[in-house]
Amino acid sequence: MTPLLRIGTRRSRLALAQSGMMQRAIGRALGVADDQIEQLVPLVEIVTTGDRIQDRRLLEVGGKALFTKEIEEALLDGRVDVAIHSMKDVPAEQPEGLAIAAVPMREDARDGFISEYFASFADLPHGARLGTASLRRQAQALALRPDLQIEMLRGNVDTRLKRLKDGDFDAILLACSGLNRLGFSEVIRERLSLDAFLPAPGQGALAIQTREGDASADWTRALNHDLTALAVAAERGAMAALEGSCRTAIGAYAHVEGNRLHLSTEMLSPDGSGRWTRASDIAADAGHAAARALGLRLGGEVQAEAGDQKIAL
CATH class of the missing domain: 3.40.190.10 (Periplasmic binding protein-like II)
Incomplete structure (x- = not known):
């Protein structure tokens, strides 16, 4: 049987568990019978640089893109058709030719x-x-x-x-x-409290990544959870403004309550002596671009307040 979609995934137990969940969801969205999903929507295991290096902090060897780079290369080369990532591992900017096509419902972000x-x-x-x-x-x-x-x-x-x-x-x-x-x-x-331990941007959410031309396929819309995608857009806006990587200590968390989207974001010095925080909200129906703009604005305010006081490792 020729596969309909090949899913690129890291080989860790957690990555395989997450990708297996999405494999079943994608298969069902494509109308594939459960007993044929593994054949028609197979997982392709890819060992990333981040998996190989276990004795150092990621900031010492290139940042969190080390968990996505090889899988993204496989997507661009056509060796896989979709990638499943933990959203918190996805860098602020997408490589040319790729897109986050869907964001499924979030797990516990704490x-x-x-x-x-x-x-x-x-x-x-x-x-x-x-x-x-x-x-x-x-x-x-x-x-x-x-x-x-x-x-x-x-x-x-x-x-x-x-x-x-x-x-x-x-x-x-x-x-x-x-x-x-x-x-x-x-x-x-x-x-842990979301106030004391504001999560990493996108923590608890998954990113379904495709080539740009495949991002609007029917199955991607079936898997997208709009409220999660909205919250993640705000958090990733803050991350982009704060130059979020493994070299900066930042947190961001957004959620919808009633008809408002609330976002909190912060930057800290590595030793915890400095902590700069902002929070605000917008109408929940303002859209993803407005959510990202909220994140960019709050992140920019945090960055401006921290100024030269923040100390990177």
């Missing part, structure tokens, strides 16, 4: 606190070892608790949980969305 011994972030003792590779989580944790020892933790979810269990850390922070999708939600001791 960060999760995980520990063998402590029930909450506030319960951590003085000088506790907190594992994370995220500059944002590091800065937010230190803003609240400058006494903590932040230690680098990379690898897939299983690896990180094993290192915690082995006693390498007193606690670690992971996205609730990934833990939920893997069926690991029971390890979350506390779902």
Whole structure:
């Protein structure tokens, strides 16, 4: 059988779980019988540079584009027809010829606190070892608790949980969305406040990426969740204004409440000593361009306020 669509995905357990969810959704949107989806809408596993490098922060080796670059090349070369990414891994600007065709309904956007011994972030003792590779989580944790020892933790979810269990850390922070999708939600001791731990732009959402000419296909419209796409547009606007990469500690979260789209965004110094935040809202029916403009405006205000005070690693 000749495939209808080939889906490019990273090889990690979480990426395969997320891509498998979307594989089934795309297959059904195309009218493919469930027992034929794996053949007609196959997953094509691609190892990215970000997967190969596990001993350093991404900011040291090129940023988060390392999780998307090889898959995007396969899309442009015609080796795959669609790519599934975690939205927070997608750089602010799309490569020429590619587009984010759909944004499915978002999972829980919060960060999760995980520990063998402590029930909450506030319960951590003085000088506790907190594992994370995220500059944002590091800065937010230190803003609240400058006494903590932040230690680098990379690898897939299983690896990180094993290192915690082995006693390498007193606690670690992971996205609730990934833990939920893997069926690991029971390890979350506390779902951290969106105020104290504003998520990465797009956290909890997925990006379905295609070549520009395929972006308006019927199946992409079937998978798009408009309220999630609207919120993500605002968050990614803020990310673009704040030069969001693994070299800057930024957070952004938007949601629709009633008939308003609310956006909060912030930038922090890596040691948590500086924190610059803005929030505002617009009519929820203003559209995606207006949502992005809101993000660009608030991000620009944060950038202007932080000025030269922000310290990049």
